[in-house]
Amino acid sequence: MKSKTLRLSLIAAVVASCFVLSGCISHWFEDSTTRLQIENRTGADIIEIDIVSEDERTVRPWIQDTIKDSSVSRVYEEDWVGDFKGRILYTNFVYPCSCGLTRAVVSKSGESVTSDSFTTLPEPTEKNCTCTDSRVEKGWFDISLSGGSLYLVFTRNPDGTLHFESR
Amino acid sequence: MRFIKTIFCLLFFASFALADAIPASALATGGAVTRDQQLREIRDIMRGGRGGYIDLGFNYLPFRTQTPLESPYGEHEGYAFKHHFAGFGSGEVTKNNHLGFLLWFERSGWDGEDFFFWPMYNDFSIARSVTTWGLTYTQSAMNFTMAGGMQHQNVEYVGDVYPHENDSLLYSWGLVRWGKTSVQANYHKAHWQSVRISMDLESRAIYGGRGRGPLTYLPNIDVTIYNGKGDDDSVRVFWEQNLFAQVLYGEVAFDFPRKEFHSAALKYYPDPSRMVAIEATCLRRNVRHGAKDLLWGGGIELPFVRFAYNSSYDYETFFHAKGTFLVEFQFNLATIDGLLFARGGTRSAPMETLNIERKKNFESKDSKGLDLMGSVKGEPRTLEATGIRYEKSGSEGGK
Numbered sequence: 001m002k003s004k005t006l007r008l009s010l011i012a013a014v015v016a017s018c019f020v021l022s023g024c025i026s027h028w029f030e031d032s033t034t035r036l037q038i039e040n041r042t043g044a045d046i047i048e049i050d051i052v053s054e055d056e057r058t059v060r061p062w063i064q065d066t067i068k069d070s071s072v073s074r075v076y077e078e079d080w081v082g083d084f085k086g087r088i089l090y091t092n093f094v095y096p097c098s099c100g101l102t103r104a105v106v107s108k109s110g111e112s113v114t115s116d117s118f119t120t121l122p123e124p125t126e127k128n129c130t131c132t133d134s135r136v137e138k139g140w141f142d143i144s145l146s147g148g149s150l151y152l153v154f155t156r157n158p159d160g161t162l163h164f165e166s167r
Numbered sequence: 168m169r170f171i172k173t174i175f176c177l178l179f180f181a182s183f184a185l186a187d188a189i190p191a192s193a194l195a196t197g198g199a200v201t202r203d204q205q206l207r208e209i210r211d212i213m214r215g216g217r218g219g220y221i222d223l224g225f226n227y228l229p230f231r232t233q234t235p236l237e238s239p240y241g242e243h244e245g246y247a248f249k250h251h252f253a254g255f256g257s258g259e260v261t262k263n264n265h266l267g268f269l270l271w272f273e274r275s276g277w278d279g280e281d282f283f284f285w286p287m288y289n290d291f292s293i294a295r296s297v298t299t300w301g302l303t304y305t306q307s308a309m310n311f312t313m314a315g316g317m318q319h320q321n322v323e324y325v326g327d328v329y330p331h332e333n334d335s336l337l338y339s340w341g342l343v344r345w346g347k348t349s350v351q352a353n354y355h356k357a358h359w360q361s362v363r364i365s366m367d368l369e370s371r372a373i374y375g376g377r378g379r380g381p382l383t384y385l386p387n388i389d390v391t392i393y394n395g396k397g398d399d400d401s402v403r404v405f406w407e408q409n410l411f412a413q414v415l416y417g418e419v420a421f422d423f424p425r426k427e428f429h430s431a432a433l434k435y436y437p438d439p440s441r442m443v444a445i446e447a448t449c450l451r452r453n454v455r456h457g458a459k460d461l462l463w464g465g466g467i468e469l470p471f472v473r474f475a476y477n478s479s480y481d482y483e484t485f486f487h488a489k490g491t492f493l494v495e496f497q498f499n500l501a502t503i504d505g506l507l508f509a510r511g512g513t514r515s516a517p518m519e520t521l522n523i524e525r526k527k528n529f530e531s532k533d534s535k536g537l538d539l540m541g542s543v544k545g546e547p548r549t550l551e552a553t554g555i556r557y558e559k560s561g562s563e564g565g566k
Contacts, residue, residue, distance in 0.1 A: 030231065032245075032279040032287055053239035060240065060327075079279060079289035081231075084241035147244075
């Protein structure tokens with residue numbers, strides 16, 4: 001009789017735990033939204049981060065604020081949990097000058113030269129001369145989100161492509 | 168034995184990780200599937216047209232990777248859900264005239280969190296309920312049943328990746344049964360949605376037929392015509408065949424006018440009351456040609472729980488969920504003239520005979536049975552306390 005009671009209570013406990021785990025409890029230890037914060041170390045200004053469809057024809061914006069170079073965004077919470085394709089828009093991309101490719105060039109002293117006077121622009125003589133491209137560039141990345149807080153640091157590879165890692 | 172257990176456990180957990188995503192399109196058409204399923208279940212219960220029926224169930228998914236949602240954006244982790252209950256009760260108003268009421272309810276969809284009552288309602292959730300109710304009249308001497316009522320399909324929440332759906336759709340349904348033939352129709356306003364003609368020729372002891380013999384080997388056939396709404400109407404023919412002693416059944420469904428195989432199943436019910444079922448199923452998914460189009464699976468149904476993997480029932484009624492073990496806590500029990508059986512059963516459950524035997528055993532002993540608390544009947548229940556500690560109640564709130 002004792003073993004029967006034990007068995008019954010064991011079955012009851014298993015059934016009860018299934019009930020409990022199935023209803024409204026699992027998100028106590030699983031996040032069902034993703035809270036995203038971005039640190040921008042790309043040398044460009046990030047102006048938008050979106051989730052795009054596989055065919056890149058449908059876009060759902062996630063962050064629509066400008067994150068200036070070397071700054072940290074606020075936290076943006078959205079319902080993205082799973083595997084998705086992201087898109088990043090950035091502008092004012094500053095890079096070491098190899099003149100002849102850019103429209104606007106900024107010299108070390110800060111004097112800007114417009115693209116109209118591009119043809120009269122002299123070849124840079126100093127090594128640390130930088131150029132700024134104010135066109136809007138797009139970059140795509142695949143991202144797997146498991147919910148919860150996510151801190152992404154966007155950096156630039158030596159070849160100029162954007163790269164991100166989570167911290 | 169241990170090795171087998173380990174293998175089984177590994178397969179079990181691998182199945183969660185390898186689960187296939189459920190398409191948003193399957194969730195969008197879930198309402199029509201549920202309405203048809205509910206009408207099919209009502210048809211089964213109306214084979215007798217009297218007595219009672221109760222059904223309760225919900226799917227249990229421990230991991231949110233089991234039923235990820237496939238939207239244009241990618242794969243969203245979350246939970247498909249299906250909660251359902253049904254009830255039917257009838258009473259004899261005058262001799263042989265039975266009036267009854269039935270109610271079928273299901274709430275199903277997909278959500279980012281698991282829940283019983285309050286979903287998370289995220290951007291990609293969908294939650295829908297389908298309620299079917301009706302009144303029934305049965306003339307048991309003529310073996311005639313008439314039933315009819317309404318079907319309400321309400322979406323309570325639709326996320327961004329689903330097509331627009333009217334949040335309040337109202338359908339009507341009717342059923343007429345005479346003997347073993349029944350006709351069931353479903354309407355939306357004046358437009359017919361489906362017509363099902365059923366011929367349950369198999370002799371069932373539960374409804375006063377034979378318990379064995381050649382008459383139990385007659386087939387149960389139903390033909391359902393679905394309104395194609397401008398396109399060609401489609402017809403599904405369903406054939407259920409007793410293969411051995413009303414415990415082994417074969418089922419096959421064909422689609423017309425495409426003349427295509429739809430699904431097949433081999434089902435073993437250890438008892439003809441169908442409280443327990445073991446099934447192997449095969450379903451054509453219509454996604455691509457060739458052998459890869461077929462989905463093979465199986466399931467075990469016990470009185471309170473059902474385990475299944477790729478079973479055609481789950482693929483069709485649980486938003487094309489596949490590639491993962493599914494657990495459904497469910498219970499259904501039908502009664503007619505005091506006999507108990509599960510939906511679709513052919514003979515009464517053997518529980519009553521067992522009860523009688525047990526009673527006799529107790530009586531044949533020294534007439535001392537055991538009550539629920541474990542004490543011998545007729546003797547006062549005593550409790551001996553050992554090891555009780557007495558503590559002095561302190562001054563600071565010890566009481």
